[in-house]
Amino acid sequence: MTPAPAPTIRKALTIAGSDSGGGAGIQADLKTFQELGVYGMSVVTAVTAQNTLGVHAVYPMNEQAVQAQLQAIGDDLPPDAVKTGMLVDASIIEAAAECVVRYGWRNLVIDPVMIAKGGSALLRQEAVSTLTNKLLPLSALVTPNIPEAEELTGMSIVTLSDREEAARRLCQMGARGVLLKGGHDPSTQDLVIDMLYDGRSFRFWENKRLDTRHTHGTGCTLSAAITAGLARGLELPDAVDLAEAFIHAAIAHSLGIGAGQGPTNHFAYRSTTKQ
Numbered sequence: 602m603t604p605a606p607a608p609t610i611r612k613a614l615t616i617a618g619s620d621s622g623g624g625a626g627i628q629a630d631l632k633t634f635q636e637l638g639v640y641g642m643s644v645v646t647a648v649t650a651q652n653t654l655g656v657h658a659v660y661p662m663n664e665q666a667v668q669a670q671l672q673a674i675g676d677d678l679p680p681d682a683v684k685t686g687m688l689v690d691a692s693i694i695e696a697a698a699e700c701v702v703r704y705g706w707r708n709l710v711i712d713p714v715m716i717a718k719g720g721s722a723l724l725r726q727e728a729v730s731t732l733t734n735k736l737l738p739l740s741a742l743v744t745p746n747i748p749e750a751e752e753l754t755g756m757s758i759v760t761l762s763d764r765e766e767a768a769r770r771l772c773q774m775g776a777r778g779v780l781l782k783g784g785h786d787p788s789t790q791d792l793v794i795d796m797l798y799d800g801r802s803f804r805f806w807e808n809k810r811l812d813t814r815h816t817h818g819t820g821c822t823l824s825a826a827i828t829a830g831l832a833r834g835l836e837l838p839d840a841v842d843l844a845e846a847f848i849h850a851a852i853a854h855s856l857g858i859g860a861g862q863g864p865t866n867h868f869a870y871r872s873t874t875k876q
């Protein structure tokens with residue numbers, strides 16, 4: 602009997618920090634890749650001692666350790682899509698940007714992680730300009746929440762037209778697409794509205810705002826699900842569609858673990874959807 606042809610293995614890479622509590626960062630990204638049928642790889646930029654009560658310590662990797670991990674992936678395991686999360690400082694951003702160019706990595710999704718939900722800084726303030734100058738122009742998509750979009754563009758975002766203007770500015774700064782997330786928008790009390798801009802038109806995803814404290818790592822999980830979709834060959838709006846369904850299920854069926862702000866449920870999408 603002729604053996605069945607080997608399935609095409611799609612690979613996704615996350616360049617991010619480790620969250621010992623498993624709800625955000627590298628751990629959230631790898632769980633999401635796995636759930637969405639994509640082979641996950643990682644470059645660790647920092648080790649955080651973290652649980653549902655907060656970030657207790659941050660140990661950044663040195664630049665050589667990050668470069669060595671990037672090179673190990675680049676020389677042998679070309680990813681179909683790449684996402685970045687916690688990048689710590691300018692030297693790590695530069696190392697990541699250099700490898701994206703050197704190896705011709707496509708489908709780069711930037712989650713411009715700056716501050717953890719509990720308030721701890723995950724990116725040095727002086728590294729924001731390196732992020733915008735070096736990495737943003739290489740991206741297929743950047744996924745800021747509202748405070749991150751304000752920091753990147755220098756404008757304040759209150760109204761819907763402010764959001765649209767911020768997205769236009771981010772595209773002018775070099776991003777190919779922008780997903781501006783609405784979790785932090787106090788004006789939409791019952792809804793969370795995420796907005797995608799691809800440089801030409803806007804598309805909106807409106808979801809019921811779920812009343813839960815377990816939203817640790819939602820931004821990481823959403824951007825990892827988009828990255829998995831792109832690695833599987835989906836067009837950007839379809840990858841966002843998939844990711845929106847994934848994060849909504851993950852928040853709706855949270856595990857309820859930990860005494861503080863708990864993680865989402867990465868199994869929920871698989872167990873509630875016919876695949």
Ligand SMILES: Nc1ncnc2c1ncn2[C@@H]1O[C@H](COP(=O)(O)OP(=O)(O)OP(=O)(O)O)[C@@H](O)[C@H]1O
Pocket residue numbers: 717718745746747782783784785793794795808809810811812813816817818819820821823845848849852
């Ligand atoms: N209470 C909620 N109910 C439903 N969806 C939510 C809720 N909070 C956030 N989301 C969704 O989770 C995703 C992340 O949104 P948010 O704006 O909170 O990003 P973030 O601040 O970057 O997340 P994180 O703090 O984990 O980095 C978005 O798709 C958003 O719509």
Ligand SMILES: Cc1ncc(COP(=O)(O)O)c(N)n1
Pocket residue numbers: 617618619620625626627649651686687714716717718719723816817818819820821
């Ligand atoms: C390693 C790492 N990466 C990202 C986040 C952001 O997640 P959140 O805003 O939910 O705290 C985090 N807390 N830790």
